[in-house]
Amino acid sequence: LDPQIILCDEPDSGLDPVRTAYLSQLLIDINAQIDCTILIVTNNINIARTVPDxxxxxxxxxxxxxxxxxxxxxxxxxxxxxxx
Structure with a gap:
């Protein structure tokens, strides 16, 4: 698949801090590999501080x-x- 947009609605819901950090890095890596737009809806300040440009x-x-x-x-x- 070669998506242009990936939508993540509260992707960290129910995850512990370790898995949330892993998920954040995974989203950064996916974005770098396939150069797509990732729209993340979150209320998690750690994701907001680290993932988006x-x-x-x-x-x-x-x-x-x-x-x-x-x-x-x-x-x-x-x-x-x-x-x-």
Missing amino acids: NMGMLFRKKLVMFGPREVLLTSDEPVVKQFL
Whole structure:
């Protein structure tokens, strides 16, 4: 298979921290190998801090911020800071 997009909805649900770390690295490796877009829906800050190149923050059904991971991780936006 050669997917253009992979959708992961809470892929770490029910996983312990060790398996979550393994999953994060697996997603990074898959992205590097097949160069596809991976859309991850998560509330796990560890995945959000390590896996994506770009990320967005949804709050009350609205996209409040989107951009490079580093921009969101250093944002002064109150909703983003609360999640981090």
